[in-house]
Amino acid sequence: MFGLSALFLARFQFAFTVGFHIVFPAFSIGLAAYLAVLEGLWLKTGRSAYLDLFKYWLKVFSVVFGMGVVSGLVMSYEFGTNWSAFSQKAGPILGPMLAYEVMTAFFLEAGFLGVMMFGLNRVGKGLHFAATCMVSIGTLISMSWILSSNSWMQTPRGYRIDEATGRFLPVDWWQIVFNPSFPYRIVHMGLAAFLCVAFIVAGVAGWHLLKARREGRQASEQVRLMFSMAMWMAAIVSPIQVLAGDTQGLNTLEYQPAKIAALEGDWESESRAPEILFGIPDMESETTRYKIAIPYLGSLILTHSLDGKVPGLKDFPKEDRAYSPLLFFSFRIMVALGMLMVLVGLWSLYLRWKGKLYDTPLLHRVALFMSPAGFLALLCGWVTTEVGRQPFTVYGLMRTADSVSPIALPSIATSMIAFIVVYFIVFMGGITILLRTFAEEPHSGEHGPAEDQPQRAAGTTQVSHQPPSGPTAGAGMAE
Amino acid sequence: MTETAGFWLPVVWALLAATAIFLYVCLDGFDLGIGILFLKEKDHDHRNLMVNTVAPVWDGNETWMIFGGAALYGVFPVAYGTILPALYLPILFMLLALILRGVSFEFRFKSESPMSQFFWDSSFCGGSIVAAFMQGVILGTLVQGIKIENNVFVGSSFDWFTPFALFCGLAVVIGYALLGATWLLWRCEGELHDAMRRISFVLGGLMLVTIALVSIWTPMLHTTYMQHWLDMPQLALVAPVPVAVVVLAGALFFGLRNPRSHLLPFIATLGLFFLCFSGLGINVWPYIVPPTITIWQASSPPESQTFLLVGTMFLLPLILSYTAYSYYVFRGKMSAGHHYH
Numbered sequence: 141m142f143g144l145s146a147l148f149l150a151r152f153q154f155a156f157t158v159g160f161h162i163v164f165p166a167f168s169i170g171l172a173a174y175l176a177v178l179e180g181l182w183l184k185t186g187r188s189a190y191l192d193l194f195k196y197w198l199k200v201f202s203v204v205f206g207m208g209v210v211s212g213l214v215m216s217y218e219f220g221t222n223w224s225a226f227s228q229k230a231g232p233i234l235g236p237m238l239a240y241e242v243m244t245a246f247f248l249e250a251g252f253l254g255v256m257m258f259g260l261n262r263v264g265k266g267l268h269f270a271a272t273c274m275v276s277i278g279t280l281i282s283m284s285w286i287l288s289s290n291s292w293m294q295t296p297r298g299y300r301i302d303e304a305t306g307r308f309l310p311v312d313w314w315q316i317v318f319n320p321s322f323p324y325r326i327v328h329m330g331l332a333a334f335l336c337v338a339f340i341v342a343g344v345a346g347w348h349l350l351k352a353r354r355e356g357r358q359a360s361e362q363v364r365l366m367f368s369m370a371m372w373m374a375a376i377v378s379p380i381q382v383l384a385g386d387t388q389g390l391n392t393l394e395y396q397p398a399k400i401a402a403l404e405g406d407w408e409s410e411s412r413a414p415e416i417l418f419g420i421p422d423m424e425s426e427t428t429r430y431k432i433a434i435p436y437l438g439s440l441i442l443t444h445s446l447d448g449k450v451p452g453l454k455d456f457p458k459e460d461r462a463y464s465p466l467l468f469f470s471f472r473i474m475v476a477l478g479m480l481m482v483l484v485g486l487w488s489l490y491l492r493w494k495g496k497l498y499d500t501p502l503l504h505r506v507a508l509f510m511s512p513a514g515f516l517a518l519l520c521g522w523v524t525t526e527v528g529r530q531p532f533t534v535y536g537l538m539r540t541a542d543s544v545s546p547i548a549l550p551s552i553a554t555s556m557i558a559f560i561v562v563y564f565i566v567f568m569g570g571i572t573i574l575l576r577t578f579a580e581e582p583h584s585g586e587h588g589p590a591e592d593q594p595q596r597a598a599g600t601t602q603v604s605h606q607p608p609s610g611p612t613a614g615a616g617m618a619e
Numbered sequence: 620m621t622e623t624a625g626f627w628l629p630v631v632w633a634l635l636a637a638t639a640i641f642l643y644v645c646l647d648g649f650d651l652g653i654g655i656l657f658l659k660e661k662d663h664d665h666r667n668l669m670v671n672t673v674a675p676v677w678d679g680n681e682t683w684m685i686f687g688g689a690a691l692y693g694v695f696p697v698a699y700g701t702i703l704p705a706l707y708l709p710i711l712f713m714l715l716a717l718i719l720r721g722v723s724f725e726f727r728f729k730s731e732s733p734m735s736q737f738f739w740d741s742s743f744c745g746g747s748i749v750a751a752f753m754q755g756v757i758l759g760t761l762v763q764g765i766k767i768e769n770n771v772f773v774g775s776s777f778d779w780f781t782p783f784a785l786f787c788g789l790a791v792v793i794g795y796a797l798l799g800a801t802w803l804l805w806r807c808e809g810e811l812h813d814a815m816r817r818i819s820f821v822l823g824g825l826m827l828v829t830i831a832l833v834s835i836w837t838p839m840l841h842t843t844y845m846q847h848w849l850d851m852p853q854l855a856l857v858a859p860v861p862v863a864v865v866v867l868a869g870a871l872f873f874g875l876r877n878p879r880s881h882l883l884p885f886i887a888t889l890g891l892f893f894l895c896f897s898g899l900g901i902n903v904w905p906y907i908v909p910p911t912i913t914i915w916q917a918s919s920p921p922e923s924q925t926f927l928l929v930g931t932m933f934l935l936p937l938i939l940s941y942t943a944y945s946y947y948v949f950r951g952k953m954s955a956g957h958h959y960h
Contacts, residue, residue: 203725209678209685210721214714216688220703221710227692228700228770232919235693236927242686243934250682251941254675255948262948302920307696310922545704551776555711562715566722569739573729 149552150222150544153559155526157214159519160563164208166518168249169283169330170337171201172276175256179272183265192362192586197341199577202257207570209250211563216242222552226533226543233299233308233316237289245282249275280330287329291322294525294535295395301537308534320395324388325525331381332521335481336514338373341366343511344578346504351581353501362582364498367507371497375485382478386441392528393442396535397451398460399528403467404438405431406452413438413450418472421464426454428468462530466523474520477513484510628924629914632694633907635931639690641896643683645798645889649673650680652799654720654747655792657740659818665811666740668953670724672806675949677724679942681717693927697770697917698907705765705772706757709779713753720746751795752788759787762903763840764910783836790829794892797822801871801885808952816875819884823871826888830864830895837902841910844902860898867891 175197182190216238219227227235255263255271263271298315299308310316345367352359393400400406405421405428406413415437419428439448453461484506491497529535533543650673660666673680691699703710723743730736756779763783766774800822804815838845867890874883903909907917918924 203729206678206721206725209681210718213681213685213688213717213721216685216692217703217710217714219692220688220699221707224700224704224772227703228696231692231696231699232923235689235691235696235699235919236923237693238689239686239693239927240930242682242689243931243938246682246685247679247934247938247942250679251938251945253678254945258675259948307920309920310926313926545700545707546771546773547704547707548776551707555707558711558715562718566718569722569726573726576729576731 146547146549146552147541147544149549149556150547151540153552153556154218154222156556156563157211157218157559159522160567161208161211161215162518162522163515164204164211165279165282165286166329166333166336166515167204167340168201168208169279169333170335171197171204172249172272172279173334174337174341175201176269176272176276179269183269188584189362189365192582192584193366195586196362196577196582198257200574203570203573203577205249205253207566210566212246214559220545221555222545222547223533223543224545226538229305229307229538229543230293230534231307233292233310234289236310237285237292237317241282241285241289245278245285248281249278252278283330283333284326287326288317288319288322291325292316292319293533294325294529295319295321296534296537308537321388321391324384324391328381328384328388328521331377331384332514332518334373334377335381336518338370338377339481339507339514340511342370342374342507343509345370346507346511347578348581349498349504350501350508353504359498360581360583362584362586366582367504368492368497370507371485371488371492374481375489378478378481378485382482385475385478389442390444393451396528398453398456399462399467399525400442401451401453401455402462402464403471403524403528404442404450405464405468406438406450407454409449409452409455411439411447411449412436413442413448415441416468419468421468423461423464428464460531462528467528470520470523470527474517474524477517477520480510481513481517624921624925625915625918628921628928629695629918631928632690632918632924633905633914635935636687636690636694637896637900639683639687641893643680643687644892644896646676646680646683648795648892649798649802649885650677651720651747651751652795652797653803654743654799655751655796656799656803656815656818657744657747660811660814663736665814667728668807668811669803670727670743672803672953674724676942676945677721679945681721684717690927694919694924695907695914695917696919697912701765701767701770701772701908701912702761705774706760706779708776709753709756709760713750713757716746716749716753718746719743720750747795748792751792755788755791756784758791758899759784761909762787762837762899765908767908767911770912783840786829786836787833790826790833793822793825793829794888794895797826798885798888798892801888805881805885806953808954819875820872823868823875823884823888826891827864827868830891833895834861834898837899843910857898857901860894860901864891864894867894 175194178190178194178197181187182194219234252271252274255268256275259271260268296308297319298310298312300311301307302309345363348363349359349367352363389400401409402421405416405419407426407428412435414433414435416428416431416433419431419433421428436446438450440446442448442450453464484503487503488497491500491503497503531540532538533540653669653673656669657666660669688699691702719742723739723746727736727739727743730739760779760781763781765772766778797819800815800819804812804819807815867887871884871887871891874880874887877883905913905915907914
C-alpha cells in the first residue's frame with residue numbers, strides 16, 4: 141500500500157531528528173556533571189576560579205538544555221506520527237519506560253533548572269549545590285531509561301506476543317529493563333557524554349591558550365584550570381572508554397552476530413578471521429572490495445583469541461542483513477576518533493609530567509581541532525548501533541517496514557522539509573550564540589546568567605553568597 | 620479481579636491523563652500567552668520583564684507536554700497510534716512552533732544586533748501563536764471525531780481543516796492570551812501592570828464569547844454529545860457548569876475593576892479553563908478517540924498500566940512539590956531591576 145519512499149522518508153526523518161536531538165542530551169549529561177563537580181570543588185576549596193568556571197559553563201548549559209527539551213519534545217510524538225504501527229504493538233512495553241523517564245528525570249531536571257540557573261543568590265550555597273546535583277542526577281536517570289528502552293529494542297526480553305493483536309505484552313519488568321545489552325550500552329554512552337564535554341572544554345581552553353600566547357600574555361587562571369581538568373578527563377576516561385567499547389562488542393557478538401558481521405564487512409564465517417582495516421562492502425555481490433586486512437586480528441579483537449569464530453553476513457538470509465557499507469565506515473570512524481582521544485590523553489600526561497601542559501601550542505591546536513571529536517564519535521556510534529539493528533525495529537521480531545504509520549507521502553515530505561528548515565535556523569542560532577559565549581575568555585568575577593543586577597526580591601530575605609571577587613570588569617578580559 | 624482491574628485502571632489513567640493535560644494547559648498556557656501578548660507590547664524592557672517572569676520555570680512547564688505524549692504512548696497506545704497520524708500536520712506545526720519559541724526564549728537574551736533581536740522576538744511571538752492555535756485545532760478535531768477503521772486512521776491529511784476546529788484554535792489563542800495577561804498583572808507592577816489590566820478586559824470579553832459559541836456548537840456535532848446535555852444522569856453533572864462559568868466571569872471582571880485585586884483575575888481565568896476543560900471531558904466521555912474508540916479499547920494491558928501507576932502514585936506528588944518549590948523560590952513582584960539573563 142505504501143511505496144518504499146514513504147518508508148524511506150519516515151526513516152530518514154527519524155534519523156535526522158534523533159541525530160539532531162542526541163547531541164544535546166549528551167552535552168547536557170556531561171556538562172551537568174561538570175557543573176556539579178565545579179560547584180562542589182568551589183564549596184570544598186573556596187577557590188573562586190571554580191565558581192567563575194561554573195558561571196561560565198552555566199551560560200552554555202541554559203542554551204544546550206533548552207535545545208534538548210524542544211528537540212526531545214518532537215521525539216515523544218514522532219513515535220506516534222511516523223511509527224504508529226510500532227507504537228501500538230510495542231507501546232505496552234516502551235511507553236511506560238518513556239513515561240518513567242519523564243517522571244523520574246525530565247521533571248527533576250526542569251524543576252531544579254530554574255534554581256540552578258538563577259537561584260544562587262536566593263536559596264543559599266547548600267541548597268543551590270543540591271539543585272545542581274539534582275539536575276545532574278536527572279540527566280543520568282534520563283539516560284538510563286532511554287538506553288534501557290533502546291537496548292530492549294536491540295535485545296528484547298521479558299515479553300510475550302499477544303496472538304490476537306500481535307502486541308508485545310510485558311511479562312517481567314525486571315528482565316525488560318535490565319535486558320542483556322543495557323548494562324554495556326549505558327556505560328559506553330555515559331562515558332561518551334563525558335568525553336564529548338571534556339573535548340569541548342579542552343577546545344575552548346585551547347583556543348584561549350593560543351590567543352593569549354599570540355597576544356604575548358598568560359592565559360587566565362580559569363582557562364588553565366579548565367584545560368587541565370579536560371586533559372585529566374581525556375587521559376583517564378578515553379582508555380576506559382576503549383575497554384567499555386570492547387565489552388559492548390563482545391556483548392553484541394553474543395546477541396546480535398549479524399550486526400558484527402555487517403560492521404566488520406565479513407561475508408564468510410571463519411575462525412582466525414582477519415581484521416579488515418579498509419574496504420568497500422558490496423551488498424549485491426556479497427564481497428568486500430579493495431580490502432586491506434591484518435590476519436588473525438579480527439578474531440583477536442572480537443573473541444579475544446587467535447582462532448575464535450567470527451560470523452559472516454552469508455550466515456544470515458539476505459532480507460535480514462543490515463546495510464554493511466554504512467556500518468563499516470561509521471564504526472571505523474568512531475574507533476579512529478576514540479584512539480585519537482587516547483593519544484591526546486597520553487600526550488597530555490607526558491607534557492604535564494614535563495611541566496609543559498600550558499606551553500605547548502601544538503597540543504592546544506590539536507585540542508581545538510578535536511573539540512567536536514566526541515560528538516562525531518557519538519553520532520557514528522549511534523549510527524552503528526541503530527543501523528546495525530536493521531531491518532528490524534524490535535530485533536528479530538518486528539520489521540521496520542511493518543512499523544511505519546499510514547501517512548501519505550506528501551505529508552511526510554512536507555514535514556521533512558519543515559524540520560530541515562526549522563532545525564537549520566535553530567542550529568545556526570544556537571551555534572552562533574555558543575561560539576560567541578566561547579569567544580569570551582572566562583575570567584575572575586564571571587557573571588552568571590542571573591547577575592546582571594542585584595536581585596531585589598519583594599517579601600524575600602535578601603541572601604548574598606557572592607564571595608568577594610577581584611575587580612569585576614576588565615580583569616583578565618581578552619577583548 | 621482482572622475484570623475490575625481492566626475496568627478501573629483505564630478510568631484512573633484517563634483521570635490522571637486529563638489532570639496532566641490540564642496542568643500543561645494552565646502552566647504552558649500563561650507562558651504561551653506571554654508570547655502572544657508580544658503582539659501588543661512592543662517595548663523592549665517590558666518584553667524582557669514579561670519573559671523574565673517565566674524564565675526559571677518554562678522548561679518545567681513544557682515538560683508536561685512531553686509527559687502527555689509519553690503517558691499516552693504507554694497507557695493508551697491505540698489512542699497514541701491513531702490520534703497522532705490523524706493530526707499529523709497540526710501536531711507537526713505545533714511542535715515546530717514550540718521549538719522555535721523555546722529556543723527564542725534563550726536566544727533573544729543573547730542576541731546583540733537589533734536585527735537578530737527582532738528576529739528572535741518575532742519567532743517567539745509567532746511560535747507562541749501558532750503553538751496555541753494548533754493546540755486548539757487538535758482539541759477541536761478530536762471533539763469533532765476522527766475516522767477510524769480497525770484501529771487505523773483512514774481519513775485524509777486535512778480532516779482537521781474545518782470551521783469548528785479552526786474556531787477552537789482561535790478560542791485557545793484568546794484564552795492563553797488572557798491567562799498570560801492576568802499572570803503578568805499579578806507578577807508585575809507599574810506601567811506593564813496597568814497595560815495588562817486594560818487588555819484583560821478585552822480578552823476576558825472575547826473569551827466569554829468564544830466559550831458561549833463553542834458550548835452551543837459542540838452538542839450539534841454528534842447526537843451522543845447532545846444526549847449528554849439532555850439525559851438525566853449526565854444532566855446533573857453538566858448543569859452546574861454554565862452557572863459556574865457565570866460566577867467565575869463575574870469574579871474575573873470584579874477583580875479587573877478593583878485596583879487592589881492582583882491575584883483574583885488569574886485565579887478566575889484558571890477556573891474558567893478548568894470548567895471548559897471538564898465540560899469537554901464530560902462531552903466526549905468515555906471516548907478517547909471520538910466517536911469510535913473508548914478508553915478501554917485504547918488501553919495497554921493491565922500489566923503496563925499497573926507498572927506505571929505504582930510509580931506515578933509516588934512520583935506525581937513529588938514532582939508537584941518540587942515544582943511548587945521552584946515557583947516559591949521565584950515568587951513576588953518582578954520589576955525592571957530583575958534580570959535573569
